[in-house]
Amino acid sequence: MKNQRHPAVVYAIALAAMLFWGLSFVWTAIALKYYEPFTILFIRLIFSSGLLFLFLWLSGRFQKIKASDYKLFLLSSFLNPFLYFIGETFGIKYTSSTISAVIIATIPVFTPIAAIYALKERLSVLSFAGLIVSFFGILIMLVEKNLNLAASPLGIFLLLFAVASAIGYSVFLKRLTQKYSAITIIAVQNLLGAAYFLPFFLVFGLSSFLRVSITPELAGSMAALIIFASSMAFILYTVSTREIGISRTNVFSNTI
Numbered sequence: 001m002k003n004q005r006h007p008a009v010v011y012a013i014a015l016a017a018m019l020f021w022g023l024s025f026v027w028t029a030i031a032l033k034y035y036e037p038f039t040i041l042f043i044r045l046i047f048s049s050g051l052l053f054l055f056l057w058l059s060g061r062f063q064k065i066k067a068s069d070y071k072l073f074l075l076s077s078f079l080n081p082f083l084y085f086i087g088e089t090f091g092i093k094y095t096s097s098t099i100s101a102v103i104i105a106t107i108p109v110f111t112p113i114a115a116i117y118a119l120k121e122r123l124s125v126l127s128f129a130g131l132i133v134s135f136f137g138i139l140i141m142l143v144e145k146n147l148n149l150a151a152s153p154l155g156i157f158l159l160l161f162a163v164a165s166a167i168g169y170s171v172f173l174k175r176l177t178q179k180y181s182a183i184t185i186i187a188v189q190n191l192l193g194a195a196y197f198l199p200f201f202l203v204f205g206l207s208s209f210l211r212v213s214i215t216p217e218l219a220g221s222m223a224a225l226i227i228f229a230s231s232m233a234f235i236l237y238t239v240s241t242r243e244i245g246i247s248r249t250n251v252f253s254n255t256i
Contacts, residue, residue: 010243014252017236021104022256024229025097028089030221034212037089038197039205043222045081045194048230052187063184072172077192080169081230085193087162094155101256102141103159107166108250109135114167131251170246177242186234 005013031040056062065073092100109131142156176185201209212218240249 005243007244010240011252013236014240014244014249015255017233017240018252018255020228020233022101024225024233025092025101027221027224027229028092029097030217031225032093034215034218036205036208037086037093038200039209040222040225041081041085041089042194042197042201042205044225044230045190045197047226049187049190049194051226052183052190052231056183056187061181061183063180065188066179069176069179072176073188073192076169076172076176077189078196079165079172081190081193082196083165084162084169087158087160087165091155091159091162094152094158099142099155100159102138103156104163105134105253105256106138106160107163107253108247109138110163111167111170111250112247114171114246134251170241170250173238173241174246177238182235182238182242185238186231190230
């Protein structure tokens with residue numbers, strides 16, 4: 001199942017994933033004008049999972065999940081998409097899409113620590129230097145000239161919560177990529193994520209969802225989130241993580 005790709009191809013795959021995620025901050029900001037966060041999250045995950053399972057069924061590529069890996073899938077799905085999307089979506093609600101993208105870009109600053117201890121990955125001197133530059137670049141975006149924060153503290157906290165969830169998820173994801181294809185992993189994780197979000201959608205989002213009239217702007221943003229942000233981006237990210245590891249892949253988060 002593991003076919004080595006040329007490094008340039010893998011880097012292009014990682015960049016494409018980050019492009020879709022970068023645009024997702026804008027699409028989410030648009031969708032938040034119509035739907036509550038839990039509604040957006042449930043819809044994008046359930047439709048994304050349905051599309052991916054349909055593709056797997058039509059192509060005959062679905063892999064049966066081993067009973068010993070159920071716990072790994074449940075834990076990884078709980079971290080991302082469940083906890084990560086809560087932090088990211090509510091963070092965008094209380095800050096801005098630009099600030100949100102900048103904070104999410106701290107993922108590569110902290111990921112190597114997890115990768116070194118949990119996965120025994122090595123960090124080159126050049127990669128370490130890149131992380132230092134990234135860290136100070138993020139500070140420039142978040143701190144104003146008078147040293148005040150350029151965004152809501154609550155929004156920043158929620159986004160940092162998303163960052164922590166993403167880092168933990170990366171460790172579990174790396175282990176799953178050694179056994180399953182990228183599409184199978186994301187299809188299962190999105191289905192589990194939708195199941196996690198279902199109670200919250202029914203309690204906090206269903207009533208407002210039924211009152212909203214579908215507009216071209218809303219339909220377009222939700223379709224983009226489902227196809228590109230919740231499906232393609234995660235598949236590409238999974239492939240990149242398998243090929244070059246979580247530390248190198250997450251460095252590309254700076255391009256968001």
